[in-house]
Amino acid sequence: xxxxxxxxxxxxxxxxxxxxxxxxxxxxxxxxxxxxxxxxxxxxxxxxxxxxxxxxxxxxxxxxxxxxxxxxxxxxxxxxxxxxxxxxxxxxxxxxxxxxxxxxxxxxxxxxxxxxxxxxxxxxxxxxxxxxxxxxxxxxxxxxxxxxxxxxxxxxxxxxxxxxxxxxxxxxxxxxxxxxxxxxxxxxxxxxxxxx
Amino acid sequence: xxxxxxxxxxxxxxxxxxxxxxxxxxxxxxxxxxxxxxxxxxxxxxxxxxxxxxxxxxxxxxxxxxxxxxxxxxxxxxxxxxxxxxxxxxxxxxxxxxxxxxxxxxxxxxxxxxxxxxxxxxxxxxxxxxxxxxxxxxxxxxxxxxxxxxxxxxxxxxxxxxxxxxxxxxxxxxxxxxxxxxxxxxxxxxxxxxxxxxxxxxxxxxxxxxxxxxxxxxxxxxxxxxxxxxxxxxxxxxxxxxxxxxxxxxxxxxxxxxxxxxxxxxxxxxxxxxxxxxxxxxxxxxxxxxxxxxxxxxxxxxxxxxxxxxxxxxxxxxxxxxxxxxxxxxxxxxxxxxxxxxxxxxxxxxxxxxxxxxxxxxxxxxxxxxxxxxxxxxxxxxxxx
Numbered sequence: 001x002x003x004x005x006x007x008x009x010x011x012x013x014x015x016x017x018x019x020x021x022x023x024x025x026x027x028x029x030x031x032x033x034x035x036x037x038x039x040x041x042x043x044x045x046x047x048x049x050x051x052x053x054x055x056x057x058x059x060x061x062x063x064x065x066x067x068x069x070x071x072x073x074x075x076x077x078x079x080x081x082x083x084x085x086x087x088x089x090x091x092x093x094x095x096x097x098x099x100x101x102x103x104x105x106x107x108x109x110x111x112x113x114x115x116x117x118x119x120x121x122x123x124x125x126x127x128x129x130x131x132x133x134x135x136x137x138x139x140x141x142x143x144x145x146x147x148x149x150x151x152x153x154x155x156x157x158x159x160x161x162x163x164x165x166x167x168x169x170x171x172x173x174x175x176x177x178x179x180x181x182x183x184x185x186x187x188x189x190x191x192x193x194x195x196x
Numbered sequence: 197x198x199x200x201x202x203x204x205x206x207x208x209x210x211x212x213x214x215x216x217x218x219x220x221x222x223x224x225x226x227x228x229x230x231x232x233x234x235x236x237x238x239x240x241x242x243x244x245x246x247x248x249x250x251x252x253x254x255x256x257x258x259x260x261x262x263x264x265x266x267x268x269x270x271x272x273x274x275x276x277x278x279x280x281x282x283x284x285x286x287x288x289x290x291x292x293x294x295x296x297x298x299x300x301x302x303x304x305x306x307x308x309x310x311x312x313x314x315x316x317x318x319x320x321x322x323x324x325x326x327x328x329x330x331x332x333x334x335x336x337x338x339x340x341x342x343x344x345x346x347x348x349x350x351x352x353x354x355x356x357x358x359x360x361x362x363x364x365x366x367x368x369x370x371x372x373x374x375x376x377x378x379x380x381x382x383x384x385x386x387x388x389x390x391x392x393x394x395x396x397x398x399x400x401x402x403x404x405x406x407x408x409x410x411x412x413x414x415x416x417x418x419x420x421x422x423x424x425x426x427x428x429x430x431x432x433x434x435x436x437x438x439x440x441x442x443x444x445x446x447x448x449x450x451x452x453x454x455x456x457x458x459x460x461x462x463x464x465x466x467x468x469x470x471x472x473x474x475x476x477x478x479x480x481x482x483x484x485x486x487x488x489x490x491x492x493x494x495x496x497x498x499x500x501x502x503x504x505x506x507x508x509x510x511x512x513x514x515x516x517x518x519x520x521x522x523x524x525x526x527x528x529x530x531x532x533x534x535x536x537x538x539x540x541x542x543x544x545x546x547x548x549x550x551x552x553x554x555x556x557x558x559x560x561x562x563x564x565x566x567x568x569x570x571x572x573x574x575x576x577x578x579x580x581x
Binding site (some may be wrong): 024025027028035036039040041043044048055056059087127128131139146147149150152153164165166167182 | 203223
């Protein structure tokens with residue numbers, strides 16, 4: 001099994017996925033390559049507790065859809081982030097709750113339940129309350145695009161691929177998200193948003 | 197965005213337990229029979245067409261590119277009657293337009309004059325359409341490609357959802373043009389990417405080209421053969437499932453019982469598959485006119501298939517449509533040129549809201565939409581008609 005995996009490892013995601021259609025188990029290579037990254041992205045949006053579940057589900061869904069993988073994309077990154085984003089969409093309220101928790105600042109944990117506190121602590125301390133509050137005010141599509149670019153570091157083309165939207169739309173969503181963060185947050189946000 | 201990125205990057209790695217648990221879930225999921233998974237995978241052609249593979253309508257395993265300068269192999273049957281030293285475009289070529297966004301008129305010149313001598317019916321239904329296409333094709337000298345010739349297909353496709361986003365609706369926003377060469381024996385295929393020709397070995401199209409070329413050029417026989425292939429495919433999947441279950445349960449009798457208790461495919465599903473088998477085969481290949489006419493005829497014979505005197509061709513050409521509504525909500529269309537009966541393209545669109553057993557759709561979603569802009573047999577990859 002190990003020499004087999006090594007061989008698979010040297011090939012592109014696209015060819016691994018193609019191969020996994022006959023040899024389902026080779027799909028675990030995709031899992032090994034991306035679980036950490038997807039987990040981190042989900043954790044940034046839903047907290048680490050929910051990330052275990054949603055990141056795992058991302059790969060189940062990806063496996064089920066592997067026959068529809070677009071082989072023009074050698075890397076599965078954008079595809080996986082797209083699936084994860086879709087699943088995160090089902091937990092929208094949790095995401096907003098996480099940002100609210102962060103916007104309340106780190107000192108007021110008594111408002112949230114114990115589980116939330118544990119899940120949110122790491123991240124709650126790292127995002128400024130203003131930015132966290134600003135994120136809650138964004139339209140979902142705009143937030144998706146913004147976070148795929150700023151957290152997952154996808155290119156506009158990759159975001160377009162991930163969300164199934166035209167590349168031009170990605171640009172306008174990001175611009176709108178930035179503008180909104182800027183106007184709702186005032187001057188302090190200026191640095192936060194523009195500092196790239 | 198610095199703050200967002202920094203916080204994201206500072207998040208801890210998933211714990212080893214998290215990785216192990218997720219990995220175990222994935223492995224268990226892989227081992228489950230496809231039927232019980234949340235989202236069923238169509239084992240064969242259904243996935244490609246219904247699922248919206250847009251890129252050149254290819255489902256390929258990209259393995260070991262070989263250099264484009266590889267000397268082309270000699271055709272072993274260079275003396276056979278059907279082989280040609282030049283690269284004539286087949287009469288089925290829908291268009292020679294290089295500006296595919298413009299409505300293009302089919303380029304064949306021989307058919308219309310010949311058509312006047314033929315017994316063509318006024319087309320009012322799918323059977324008439326197939327009849328006329330067959331009559332026209334009968335007058336064509338249009339041999340099949342020899343095994344080492346290449347089918348050149350240039351297509352325009354709508355970018356459909358890969359996943360995670362919404363399906364496009366309305367008129368297409370993002371389209372892309374692909375040029376693909378596929379050798380008739382399916383041993384190699386090639387792709388033009390950023391102006392460079394990439395040749396690949398071991399293509400893995402869903403529909404085998406040799407199989408398509410071997411289909412009988414008679415509608416009834418053709419449909420019969422397609423149904424046989426579908427049956428064989430189902431049997432193969434059942435056998436695989438049985439082997440997997442036997443291994444899991446460690447008891448062949450139990451496994452066999454479980455597999456036997458699984459519901460068999462409904463007629464609607466079988467008909468959906470037959471339609472998709474033929475429709476996808478047409479989209480990805482260049483086929484002799486007689487065979488294609490027989491395919492129209494076979495499609496016309498599939499229960500539920502209807503004819504419409506208009507078409508939503510992505511390249512804006514005039515056309516007619518053969519369509520079928522799968523599972524009550526998914527309308528799958530094949531577009532055909534009204535005079536030449538050339539193949540134009542396809543579209544799959546959701547016609548009503550649907551949510552049954554994880555099979556979901558919202559009215560207006562475009563699942564797949566593509567136009568074949570050029571199709572011809574050539575002698576080498578990279579050549580155009």
